[in-house]
Amino acid sequence: AQKVTQAQTEISVVEKEDVTLDCVYETRDTTYYLFWYKQPPSGELVFLIRRNSFDEQNEISGRYSWNFQKSTSSFNFTITASQVVDSAVYFCALSEPYNNAGNMLTFGGGTRLMVKP
Amino acid sequence: ETGVTQSPTHLIKTRGQQVTLRCSSQSGHNTVSWYQQALGQGPQFIFQYYREEENGRGNFPPRFSGLQFPNYSSELNVNALELDDSALYLCASSLPGGYSGANVLTFGAGSRLTVL
Numbered sequence: 001a002q003k004v005t006q007a008q009t010e011i012s013v014v015e016k017e018d019v020t021l022d023c024v025y026e027t028r029d030t031t032y033y034l035f036w037y038k039q040p041p042s043g044e045l046v047f048l049i050r051r052n053s054f055d056e057q058n059e060i061s062g063r064y065s066w067n068f069q070k071s072t073s074s075f076n077f078t079i080t081a082s083q084v085v086d087s088a089v090y091f092c093a094l095s096e097p098y099n100n101a102g103n104m105l106t107f108g109g110g111t112r113l114m115v116k117p
Numbered sequence: 118e119t120g121v122t123q124s125p126t127h128l129i130k131t132r133g134q135q136v137t138l139r140c141s142s143q144s145g146h147n148t149v150s151w152y153q154q155a156l157g158q159g160p161q162f163i164f165q166y167y168r169e170e171e172n173g174r175g176n177f178p179p180r181f182s183g184l185q186f187p188n189y190s191s192e193l194n195v196n197a198l199e200l201d202d203s204a205l206y207l208c209a210s211s212l213p214g215g216y217s218g219a220n221v222l223t224f225g226a227g228s229r230l231t232v233l
Contacts, residue, residue, distance in 0.1 A: 037224075042226055043227045044225055045160070045224040104173055104175070105222065106162070
């Protein structure tokens with residue numbers, strides 16, 4: 001069975017600090033996708049990144065970067081120079097091939113990030 | 118393009134009652150999924166609808182049911198409400214993704230249900 005673990009339930013940093021959110025996953029499939037979503041207080045989940053299991057290149061998008069290591073089944077997310085607007089709950093999710101219409105996401109428990117001014 | 122819209126945003130029910138939650142998918146998306154998010158936890162997959170049929174279900178009892186309409190909008194129905202059904206119910210829409218699981222889901226802001 002697939003599983004996603006986000007061991008950090010809550011992180012508090014001061015603005016401009018760098019912060020890394022950890023994600024560890026379990027799956028028996030060789031083909032799968034990993035996602036990060038952000039959930040602000042308004043409630044909707046906002047898509048941040050998708051990575052497939054065959055692409056282990058790290059990715060950078062502005063202040064955000066992601067480190068995918070298949071050997072350790074981890075997909076960590078780093079925010080550089082954090083800002084107050086980064087305060088939210090962040091979810092890591094795993095998707096496996098499911099059916100011909102879409103996919104089912106397995107989410108981790110989330111990490112609440114609080115960035116203080 | 119409009120995103121995913123859900124209604125109502127908040128509602129309160131008592132144990133044993135029934136509830137219907139509604140979702141309009143993003144323009145161009147024909148697949149709708151529903152997730153339950155209990156307080157302080159990650160979302161859990163309830164089921165998915167494609168071509169007006171349920172084609173995937175998580176570990177939820179039959180009293181959780183749904184519909185998808187020809188315009189791709191969807192309803193989630195929960196019968197015989199229990200206290201543990203109190204949660205944020207999230208709807209997500211997407212394009213069909215084949216067997217890859219690559220779909221990016223677009224989520225609505227959710228319907229917060231409180232069962233007393």
